[in-house]
Amino acid sequence: MKAAALSHHTRRCLPCTGDDAEATDHGTRQIKGTQQAAVEPLAQTEAVQPVMHTPEHLAERPAWDCGVCGQPWPCAPARERLIRQYGRGTALAMLAWQYLEEAVRDLPDGPPGVLFERFVRWTR
Structure with a gap:
């Protein structure tokens, strides 16, 4: 398979390669079946666009x-x-509950009702 075809997938998407190349985490392609693995760089098919990093809250x-x-x-x-x-389902509510439990340990004097409203109620 050509390196250009590899680049349209995530490097870890091995089932899509269909050949003897194994993608690695370092932008290279390792050729299987050799005593000492040969490593070649993946070809760049598109210009790299800068990613604007917005700080996470x-x-x-x-x-x-x-x-x-x-x-x-x-x-x-x-x-x-x-x-x-x-999503707005059980997974979010369970995660919010875990955050609530951690916050209660960090904020033992915080009113339980206020902390529940802050961490869990909004998930409904």
């Missing part, structure tokens, strides 16, 4: 405030990201 512990906007975490952008990642 993550909790800073032990206060559980957002490290970007300073709002109580999960802030609105963090909630939107979590909904995109987990």
Whole structure:
């Protein structure tokens, strides 16, 4: 298989290669069946576009405030990201409950009702 055909997939998508090449995590292709593995670079088929990095709204512990906007975490952008990642279902609620348990340990004087509203209620 040509390196150009390999590049349209993630390098770890081995079932798609269909030949004796094994993709690696380092932008190379290892040829199977040799005593000492030969390594060749993957061809670049497209110009690399710069990726704009937007800071993630993550909790800073032990206060559980957002490290970007300073709002109580999960802030609105963090909630939107979590909904995109987990959907509005059981998985999101279970993850939010885990965050609640961690926050209760970090904030033992926090009112339980307020922490529940902050971490779990919004997932419904």
